[in-house]
Amino acid sequence: MHPENTMNELDTLAASARELFAQAATPAELENAKAQFLGKAGRVTELMKGMAQLSVEEKKTRGAAINVAKQAIEAALTARREQLAEAELQAQLQAEALDVTLPGRSRGQEGGLHPVSRTLERIEGIFGSMGFAVAQGPEIESDWFNFTALNTPEDHPARSMHDTFYVEGGSPEAPNLLRTHTSPMQIRHAVQHVKKYRALLDAGQAMPEIRVIAPGRTYRVDSDATHSPMFHQCEGLWIGENVSFKDLKVIFTAFCRTFFESDDLVLRFRPSFFPFTEPSAEIDIQFQSGPLAGRWLEVAGSGQVHPQVVRNMGLDPERYIGFAFGMGPDRLTMLRYGVNDLRLFFDGDIRFLSQFR
Numbered sequence: 001m002h003p004e005n006t007m008n009e010l011d012t013l014a015a016s017a018r019e020l021f022a023q024a025a026t027p028a029e030l031e032n033a034k035a036q037f038l039g040k041a042g043r044v045t046e047l048m049k050g051m052a053q054l055s056v057e058e059k060k061t062r063g064a065a066i067n068v069a070k071q072a073i074e075a076a077l078t079a080r081r082e083q084l085a086e087a088e089l090q091a092q093l094q095a096e097a098l099d100v101t102l103p104g105r106s107r108g109q110e111g112g113l114h115p116v117s118r119t120l121e122r123i124e125g126i127f128g129s130m131g132f133a134v135a136q137g138p139e140i141e142s143d144w145f146n147f148t149a150l151n152t153p154e155d156h157p158a159r160s161m162h163d164t165f166y167v168e169g170g171s172p173e174a175p176n177l178l179r180t181h182t183s184p185m186q187i188r189h190a191v192q193h194v195k196k197y198r199a200l201l202d203a204g205q206a207m208p209e210i211r212v213i214a215p216g217r218t219y220r221v222d223s224d225a226t227h228s229p230m231f232h233q234c235e236g237l238w239i240g241e242n243v244s245f246k247d248l249k250v251i252f253t254a255f256c257r258t259f260f261e262s263d264d265l266v267l268r269f270r271p272s273f274f275p276f277t278e279p280s281a282e283i284d285i286q287f288q289s290g291p292l293a294g295r296w297l298e299v300a301g302s303g304q305v306h307p308q309v310v311r312n313m314g315l316d317p318e319r320y321i322g323f324a325f326g327m328g329p330d331r332l333t334m335l336r337y338g339v340n341d342l343r344l345f346f347d348g349d350i351r352f353l354s355q356f357r
C-alpha cells in the first residue's frame with residue numbers, strides 16, 4: 001500500500017468520524033457513532049487487526065499512522081461530548097428559567113378574625129376605654145349562679161328543660177347546666193371583688209367601684225334564623241355608692257355610637273322585666289340614616305341591680321347600688337354588617353367568613 005493512500009484513507013476515516021459525531025444530536029447517538037469507529041468491531045479496531053500480516057517495519061509506520069487517526073477521532077469525540085453536554089445544560093436552564101424580579105404571588109389563604117370575634121374585640125376596646133375590666137367565666141354553670149343568685153325563682157320558665165341544656169349527673173351545688181346567659185358573671189365577679197376588698201368593707205370604708213364586662217358563649221334550646229343553640233352575650237355591671245340609671249344611659253349611648261360609628265344614633269329605654277333588676281328596661285337603638293334608619297332595634301336588656309342580687313354579691317343594698325346590662329354580640333354583628341341570618345356565623349362556610357378578612 002502506498003503511503004499516500006494510507007494517509008488519505010486514514011484522513012478520510014477521521015473526517016467521516018468527525019462528520020458522524022457532528023450529526024449526533026444526543027449523547028446516546030454520539031455513543032452509537034463512537035462504537036462504529038472505536039468499538040470492538042469498529043473501523044479503527046479493524047485496521048489494527050489488519051496489520052497482522054505486515055512486516056515489522058511496516059507495522060511501525062502503519063501503527064503510528066493509525067494511532068494518529070485514532071487520537072484525532074478520540075479528540076473529536078471528546079469535543080462533541082462537551083458540546084452536547086453544554087447544549088443540554090443550556091436547554092435545561094432555559095426550561096427552568098426563573099424571573100427573580102417578579103413580585104411574589106399571594107397564597108390567598110391568610111386567616112382572619114371571625115366577625116363575632118371582631119365585635120367582641122370592639123366591645124372590649126370601647127368599654128375598656130371607659131374603665132371596664134373584662135371577666136371570663138365557666139360555660140358549665142351551677143343552678144345557683146345561673147338562676148338562684150340572680151333572684152330567678154324555682155318555677156321560672158327559663159329553668160325548664162325546654163329552655164336550658166342540663167348536664168347529666170349534675171347537682172344544684174355543682175355545675176349542672178350550660179349557662180343560659182352571661183349574667184352569672186355578675187355574681188362571680190362581684191363576689192371576687194368583695195373578697196378582695198373585705199378588709200376595707202369591714203372597716204366601714206368604701207371599696208373601689210365594680211366596673212366590668214363579661215363576654216362569652218351562652219346556650220339555650222332554641223334554633224331558627226335569629227336563634228342558635230349556642231350564641232354570644234356580653235354582660236355589663238357597674239356597682240358603686242353613687243351610680244344611677246343616668247350613668248347607664250350615658251355609658252350605653254356612648255358605647256352604641258362608638259360601636260356603630262354613628263353620632264346621631266338615639267336610644268330608647270323600654271320598660272321590661274328581669275328577675276335580677278328592678279326597674280328593668282330593654283334598650284332599643286335607632287339609626288338616623290342608612291338602610292335601617294327609623295326602625296327601633298332591640299340591642300340589650302338592662303336595669304338597676306335588684307337589692308337581693310346586691311345582697312347575694314355580699315354587699316349591703318342600702319349602701320351599694322348599680323346597674324347591669326346584657327347584650328347580644330351576634331345581633332350587634334348582624335346589624336353592623338347587614339347579615340340577616342344568624343346561622344351563617346356558625347355554619348363555618350369559608351365563602352361567608354372570608355368576606356370579613
Ligand code: DAH
Pocket residue numbers: 180181182183235236274276277300301302303304323324325326327
Ligand atoms: N340575662 C338577660 C337575658 O339573657 C339579659 C339581661 C337583662 C342582662 C337585664 C342584664 C340585665 O344584666 O340587667 O335575657
